[in-house]
Amino acid sequence: MPIQKPDIILTTDIVLFAMYYGELCVITIKRDKEPFAKQRTLPGGFIRYGETSMDCAIRVLKDKCSLQDAYIEQLYTFDSPGRDPRGNMTSITYMATTHIDQLGILNNLNNCQLTPLYALLGFDHNQIVEYALQRLRNKLHYTTIISTLLPAEFTLSELQNYYEILLNTTIDKRNFRKKFTALDLLIDTGNIRKGLKQRPAKLYKFKSTDIEEITLW
Amino acid sequence: MPIQKPDIILTTDIVLFAMYYGELCVITIKRDKEPFAKQRTLPGGFIRYGETSMDCAIRVLKDKCSLQDAYIEQLYTFDSPGRDPRGNMTSITYMATTHIDQLGILNNLNNCQLTPLYALLGFDHNQIVEYALQRLRNKLHYTTIISTLLPAEFTLSELQNYYEILLNTTIDKRNFRKKFTALDLLIDTGNIRKGLKQRPAKLYKFKSTDIEEITLW
DNA sequence: ACAAAAGTGTTAGTGGTACACCCATGC
């Protein structure tokens, strides 16, 4: 029935985004085996029998990156010949977003690190990161996906700052606040951030943990 | 190295959209084998060794549907357990759009037909159609993908009518024309459609055959 | 002459953008 040789291999690779010191980063792992030994690549693995690609992606993130909670969605399936020198590897890739609080302390023991987007990665993984970045940027415009990158409570300035970094723009402070309060997505937690040598800021959180459809710009 | 049994099978299924008598339809094929014998399903097939999923999708459309030219893009990879009673089938699905001129005469010989979107299909293929429809509708808002569904030359009323059908809305004629002429995407072919008992209409085509990014509504 | 769709402008309202100053705190 199938006209396939048995050596088609299914793998998963995950682009896990998190903000780190004011920069959008991805989790990468330093390989110890060939091919691309000592180079950094995206976390990934072989899909096991009886496991879906989503199961596999979640397992890999838990095992390799000690990830507790994240938003995750399927990105794209890469299968161009030659993308892996070992042979015919099809990778069902996922995009995930989280906050560093959800990452186990980034121990260099398992070679897992947050790296900037311009870092050179092995295999075709820079291409996968590029694809994920586009997806993320698109979703920022019409969903509340930013909530998955933010800490539990945040100030309006932090929220604005995240958009400015992720979309590489500048936004007028008053217009931003007007827009966001009109959307009615946030609630005032009652908490304030003080201790800084400036006026204390109100802390907000999203009313819902769901990712909702909105229109921004 | 891989922890996979050799019976993971990779397939492709394609949602090929075309307008047919004022309705958005998909190409389906009547199966003659079990499972789902005598039911309709999306065109698809097993990915051959050395072939990418895109190659496979194009081959299937040529062989089974006599398709000459179409727009095609990867949609999503479906791999939930139980989606195929024969076992672990992973399907890398594609969405394609074309005009019926590009389809070889729809001979019932190979059981290939344009069917309305509400037709019941075997496997999880209704779910795949639903996913493709969402993708298509989204793309109508921010790309010129509609050009891939239109005939070579068309009137402004036809263009508007396509949008109304695909997005299930009504649009004001004057506002539509104002918007579209402002986008400056069309050229007047110089031809007119006459012979109907009404005022003849100018025929247009898109300046570019590329799918461009625009903003509509 | 009549039916049927093609073609064409103006107005009101809404939403987006630009812009500057006072406030509360830590040191």
Add this chain to the structure above:
DNA sequence: GCATGGGTGTACCACTAACACTTTTGT
């Protein structure tokens, strides 16, 4: 008291949405 970011309102411009009549053809 000074430096730092927090917090707030208004005016203009551009785009959208609503709306009706004349034109050209075939029969």
